[in-house]
Amino acid sequence: MAIDCIAKASQIGSLDEKKSPLVFDASVFQKEKNIPTQFLWPDNEKPCPNAPELPVPLIDIGGFLSGDPNAAIEASKLVGEACEKHGFFLVVNHGIDFKLIQDAHISMNNFFDLPLIEKQKAQRNPGEHCGYSSSFTGRFSTKLPWKETLSMRFTPQEQENHKMVQDYILQKMGDSFCGFGKVYQDYCDSMNKLSLGIMELLGISLGVGKNYYKEFFQGNDSIMRLNYYPICQKPELTLGTGPHCDPTSLTILHQDDVGGLQVFVDNQWRSITPNTQAFVVNIGDTFMALSNGRYKSCLHRAVVNSETPRKSLAFFLCPYKQKLVVPPKELINRESPRMYPDFTWETFLEFTQKHYRSDEKTLDAFTNWIQQKTNC
Numbered sequence: 001m002a003i004d005c006i007a008k009a010s011q012i013g014s015l016d017e018k019k020s021p022l023v024f025d026a027s028v029f030q031k032e033k034n035i036p037t038q039f040l041w042p043d044n045e046k047p048c049p050n051a052p053e054l055p056v057p058l059i060d061i062g063g064f065l066s067g068d069p070n071a072a073i074e075a076s077k078l079v080g081e082a083c084e085k086h087g088f089f090l091v092v093n094h095g096i097d098f099k100l101i102q103d104a105h106i107s108m109n110n111f112f113d114l115p116l117i118e119k120q121k122a123q124r125n126p127g128e129h130c131g132y133s134s135s136f137t138g139r140f141s142t143k144l145p146w147k148e149t150l151s152m153r154f155t156p157q158e159q160e161n162h163k164m165v166q167d168y169i170l171q172k173m174g175d176s177f178c179g180f181g182k183v184y185q186d187y188c189d190s191m192n193k194l195s196l197g198i199m200e201l202l203g204i205s206l207g208v209g210k211n212y213y214k215e216f217f218q219g220n221d222s223i224m225r226l227n228y229y230p231i232c233q234k235p236e237l238t239l240g241t242g243p244h245c246d247p248t249s250l251t252i253l254h255q256d257d258v259g260g261l262q263v264f265v266d267n268q269w270r271s272i273t274p275n276t277q278a279f280v281v282n283i284g285d286t287f288m289a290l291s292n293g294r295y296k297s298c299l300h301r302a303v304v305n306s307e308t309p310r311k312s313l314a315f316f317l318c319p320y321k322q323k324l325v326v327p328p329k330e331l332i333n334r335e336s337p338r339m340y341p342d343f344t345w346e347t348f349l350e351f352t353q354k355h356y357r358s359d360e361k362t363l364d365a366f367t368n369w370i371q372q373k374t375n376c
């Protein structure tokens with residue numbers, strides 16, 4: 001069966017059944033001279049020391065957000081050039097309240113500083129994408145990332161009492177996390193608004209109009225992820241997050257000031273210098289399909305260090321699960337035939353959670369998987 005061969009090939013589910021999964025407790029591992037073998041990455045994927053910095057233009061979207069049509073055209077041109085070349089850009093004057101960003105980082109610190117037993121109240125269940133995960137020790141058995149994550153599901157507030165993120169945190173962590181839940185409900189609402197603004201710029205730049213993608217994502221079923229990368233005594237042997245393209249549509253990432261994000265551009269890993277005033281925005285696989293391959297899903301990874309823990313906030317914009325991912329007809333012609341099959345995000349997400357570990361070729365593997373299932 002297609003699923004079996006994909007699963008075997010992708011190391012998901014290949015845990016040694018006789019042993020319970022390793023529990024990643026960085027506060028214990030950090031005291032060891034060496035790191036567990038499960039966290040060692042192959043030589044061809046190990047981080048290169050001091051990847052050269054990539055100078056990335058800051059796209060000022062303040063004028064666009066204030067309704068200036070000329071600024072919208074100028075910003076959409078810069079966004080389009082970046083997305084055609086390597087699939088990411090930085091935005092400033094984004095309109096997101098800096099105190100909210102600061103509160104989100106403080107709340108993240110408070111969560112990851114908890115004892116493991118407390119964090120495990122939000123433990124991620126197998127096959128699900130929400131909850132707390134310490135290094136995915138329950139999902140993979142090799143090339144484990146040196147990180148802890150907390151992921152939450154977000155859908156826009158259509159009714160007054162719809163506060164999915166806040167309700168989830170209260171349910172999992174209890175009343176003492178009421179403030180945490182409110183901060184991340186507000187943060188996700190802000191990310192949703194910024195994402196829809198960026199979708200306007202992407203629609204303009206692709207020539208399909210400012211409302212095409214904005215309306216496509218007006219309803220969305222997105223993911224808010226907190227990445228916490230503990231100090232590592234052997235940072236040159238492991239990775240915080242392995243090389244991958246986000247399978248989602250659009251990622252809005254806020255790095256802290258430690259540094260560790262790297263992108264693969266012109267056949268070289270390049271570091272993205274932290275800028276806490278900016279958001280890193282990258283195209284994911286699903287938007288690459290929605291643009292019929294015109295815009296590139298950005299290959300990136302995160303490295304760790306032996307001095308300071310690093311944190312990043314990643315908002316992953318995703319369509320409603322059952323919405324069919326099909327590019328607009330304007331982007332399909334004789335010179336640009338369809339590049340990817342129709343699919344739903346629900347199927348793609350299930351593929352990444354149950355059958356394939358996202359890497360640099362997830363969308364191609366998913367396309368093959370769909371075709372094999374169709375031919376079975």
Ligand SMILES: C=C1C[C@]23C[C@H]1CC[C@H]2[C@]1(C)CCC[C@@](C)(C(=O)O)[C@H]1[C@@H]3C(=O)O
Pocket residue numbers: 129136145223241242243244245246247248316349352353357358359
């Ligand atoms: C839909 C998703 C799967 C991952 C989180 C979001 C978007 C990025 C994906 C991921 C970060 C890519 C690298 C591998 C991964 C397993 C990880 O290191 O976290 C991926 C996430 C996941 O499958 O949980």
Ligand SMILES: O=C(O)CCC(=O)C(=O)O
Pocket residue numbers: 225227241246253255260261300301302311312314
């Ligand atoms: O932490 C980072 O800088 C990148 C994280 C990332 O790529 C992800 O969570 O998809």
Ligand SMILES: [Fe+2]
Pocket residue numbers: 244245246251300
């Ligand atoms: Fe990513």
